[in-house]
Amino acid sequence: MYALEVEQLGKTFRTQRGKKVVALKGLTLSIGQGEIFGFLGPNGAGKSTTIKLIMGLIRPTSGTTRILGVDSQKVEARKNVGFLPENPALYDYLTADQYLGMVGKIVGMGKQDIQRRSDDVLERLELLHARKRPIRGFSKGMVQRLALGQALLHEPSVLILDEPMSGLDPMGRALVKEIILELKEKGCCVFFSTHITSDVETVCDRVAILNQGTLQKVYQVSDLMLEGVHGYRVQYRNAEATDVQSVESSPERLEAVLAELRSSNCEVLLVEPVRKSLEETFLDVVGRS
Numbered sequence: 001m002y003a004l005e006v007e008q009l010g011k012t013f014r015t016q017r018g019k020k021v022v023a024l025k026g027l028t029l030s031i032g033q034g035e036i037f038g039f040l041g042p043n044g045a046g047k048s049t050t051i052k053l054i055m056g057l058i059r060p061t062s063g064t065t066r067i068l069g070v071d072s073q074k075v076e077a078r079k080n081v082g083f084l085p086e087n088p089a090l091y092d093y094l095t096a097d098q099y100l101g102m103v104g105k106i107v108g109m110g111k112q113d114i115q116r117r118s119d120d121v122l123e124r125l126e127l128l129h130a131r132k133r134p135i136r137g138f139s140k141g142m143v144q145r146l147a148l149g150q151a152l153l154h155e156p157s158v159l160i161l162d163e164p165m166s167g168l169d170p171m172g173r174a175l176v177k178e179i180i181l182e183l184k185e186k187g188c189c190v191f192f193s194t195h196i197t198s199d200v201e202t203v204c205d206r207v208a209i210l211n212q213g214t215l216q217k218v219y220q221v222s223d224l225m226l227e228g229v230h231g232y233r234v235q236y237r238n239a240e241a242t243d244v245q246s247v248e249s250s251p252e253r254l255e256a257v258l259a260e261l262r263s264s265n266c267e268v269l270l271v272e273p274v275r276k277s278l279e280e281t282f283l284d285v286v287g288r289s
């Protein structure tokens, strides 16, 4: 059984003036249990619309979505899911502890479980010091962390996160990536949207690129890393052992370049691939315009 299935999903909004906005066109995707899947697309591509449809928060114009085999329109589909919305708005008169307590009750957790898991997530998200403070006094990054915490509270096996790194500093981004990798270790499926390509490269198994409501491509990230290699950069120290220099070589010439360096008594320090980054691939796919 797939963690998430999206079939021929389409969504057309009607604005108050009756104008049609086609946000999503015939999207089909299947995401396995234990898979980390990045959903990449520029602003307005339809990422949040897809996520809201998967979560059953809005109705599709066409197509279906299922979570662990259950149609998203059914309430039970959301039982084993953690959800982080875009721009989370939390009840800011509550403290972090009270907020997690409320979320725990809504998802049917017992008192002890709520206490244990609140301790865990607040510690992991580095919010223990602020647990007794009202959320209205939180910084943007702290709100984002707490919102992620509520998604993790009941230890769901599927996580749907709309831009989880948004508004976070470099330490916060690194922390969220670590948490995503820990979830993978536990066998969870994480589906997250972003428009930042480096977030995807380091944590995802697969990535889909969406543009103007249409799925452009789905990549296996490991393939993307290998396919994109178009040369190598060799760092070396010359025979006089003065400064470090570097030279670039095509894959075909690499052996010859290394042999030339060795024969002139240079010490080879580093050989690294020069590859097309996901960012370049992304720009090629969605068009530099």
Ligand SMILES: Nc1ncnc2c1ncn2[C@@H]1O[C@H](COP(=O)(O)OP(=O)(O)OP(=O)(O)O)[C@@H](O)[C@H]1O
Pocket (backbone or CB within 6 Å): 013, 014, 015, 021, 022, 023, 041, 042, 043, 044, 045, 046, 047, 048, 049, 050, 086, 195
């Ligand atoms: N409720 C709505 N009414 C009308 N149009 C909408 C509505 N929600 C979204 N749209 C439109 O659908 C398109 C896709 O929006 P969506 O929020 O899914 O994009 P996104 O990929 O999440 O973008 P971002 O990276 O900016 O968050 C946009 O053109 C947007 O204006």
Ligand SMILES: [Mg+2]
Pocket (backbone or CB within 6 Å): 047, 048, 049, 086, 162
């Ligand atoms: Mg969005």
